[in-house]
Amino acid sequence: MRLLTHNMLACNVKGVVNGYPLRLEAEVVAERPADFNADFLRHIFARIDWKAFVGAARSLPEEHAVADLPEDAEPSMLASEDFLRRFHHALLELHVEKGALVCPETGRRFAIDKGIPNMLLNEDEV
């Protein structure tokens, strides 16, 4: 599961008011190269919740934790190739293979296994 996907997921347990962002608990992280696509990065930048993205990137286990992303990001930064490369790496090349997504409100855990988050809910949570 990429941090891009994490950026879009939220908890939807019945009664949850704001289940976003999900706290990321990454146990196993893999790094896999992905094609660099500046168009995509510029297009997606405007739609990323930067705070949630950086929070997740910094929460990764040390050897993968991302330290070179600014606290806040401005569109002007997209002009810098270096920034795009760092953005690309954290957004698309880090894969959480095992871990959990935790609802900020209820603490409900959604397991990530084999890189796949399981977002199904129990019948009483719907």
Next chain:
Amino acid sequence: MHRRYSARGGGCARVLDKLRMKPELPGEGATRVIPADAATVSCRRPESAWSQHRRSKKKFVHHVYDAIAPHFSATRFARWPKVAAFLGSLPRGSLVLDAGCGNGKYLGVNADCLFLGCDISAPLVNICASRGHEVLVADALAFPSVLGRRRKAVEELVRVVRRGGHVLITVWAVEQEDQSLLAKWTPLGPKYDEEWVNASAAPQPRSPSSALSLESIPEAHEHPPARWVSGPSPSLIPSKGIIGDAEKPDGPRAEGTEMGLPDDDVEQQEYFVPWHLPYHRAEVGGASAAIASGFAKKDDQKGAVVYNRYYHVFKEGELQRLVAGIEDAVVADQFYDKSNWCIVLQKT
């Protein structure tokens, strides 16, 4: 793909809602939804129509797709031309959610876009992941009520794409290109009772674990037995898209009966569509349990285990009527593609 309950007893989770995707799904959101639905099977305990539906859905949809996943996947690679064209037409850098992605045959079709797939069948999702796709397990749709779930499904899709984003919905058509196909399907109704209900009425060893046994269908109370199965009737089309049935004028409706009684000239739209799992492919262990419990049948002539998948197929215009009521979207395109009615909505 959407409206299925996890065989693992998970509740229904609107993939988009469960995912509670942020209202503005980034990028040129385009979603394809594959709902699946289940015929009704009731049990002695007076269950609410809702939970009956969930139980039956689990069986006739989830268990089936989980059981046939590898085989289904291996035979599902052809991409429908207009769906592929739609995906190809998306602006560079778009983000595409394939809700109900099955084995992921559309994932990655446009190299300039990033694809995210989801499906309720973990075995199918695992197949997509093994092919390097970004996927998650989720039920794309959860519906508060038995009626109107198709409408809710469409609203959910429109909710998660950004303004100007597109939603493509494709569903199986009553008007199949190869009309002979229909003869191979089991129309739900009288034939269903005879083959599935009465056949299973014979005394069966009731082992507590055989949660899968079929039991009789409750008679519709104040209505003469409907031509289609009464009770929490299916309303979504399990094939590649979601759709609700037309919002017919509300006659008195038994709780859970779908859209009141069909009038006589309504064509047959509810079917069991068989899936033939060749013996050599059927993990015999699993298949034999399914056969024992009446959930699947052996066809020695064809040397295959036959699973039945529930389908509601849509008539021409049914899709248009469904989406007509959606406020924040307009119809951008509609077409017929490989025995499917398709419609493209654009969020306003």
